[in-house]
Amino acid sequence: MNIQLAGTLNNLKAMPLFVVAQVGEFAPVRLAFAWVHGDNVPLILGQTNFFMEFDICFYRSKLEFVVKPKTT
Numbered sequence: 001m002n003i004q005l006a007g008t009l010n011n012l013k014a015m016p017l018f019v020v021a022q023v024g025e026f027a028p029v030r031l032a033f034a035w036v037h038g039d040n041v042p043l044i045l046g047q048t049n050f051f052m053e054f055d056i057c058f059y060r061s062k063l064e065f066v067v068k069p070k071t072t
Contacts, residue, residue: 003034012036026069029053 003014014034022028032048057066 009041012038023067
């Protein structure tokens with residue numbers, strides 16, 4: 001299965017990758033990524049399901065953010 005990327009990455013082939021990851025002390029969660037074979041491709045959390053698994057609070061004035069397990 002291939003994933004079509006957009007922007008400057010639209011010419012690269014991407015494949016889905018699912019991993020179980022642990023962020024800090026939180027329980028492990030299943031995260032989905034688009035795996036790309038390239039040297040200058042950044043890791044972008046949230047593009048698939050990171051923001052569905054965690055609650056993120058951004059504090060722009062402090063240049064900080066806080067990651068918490070999702071609440072139901």
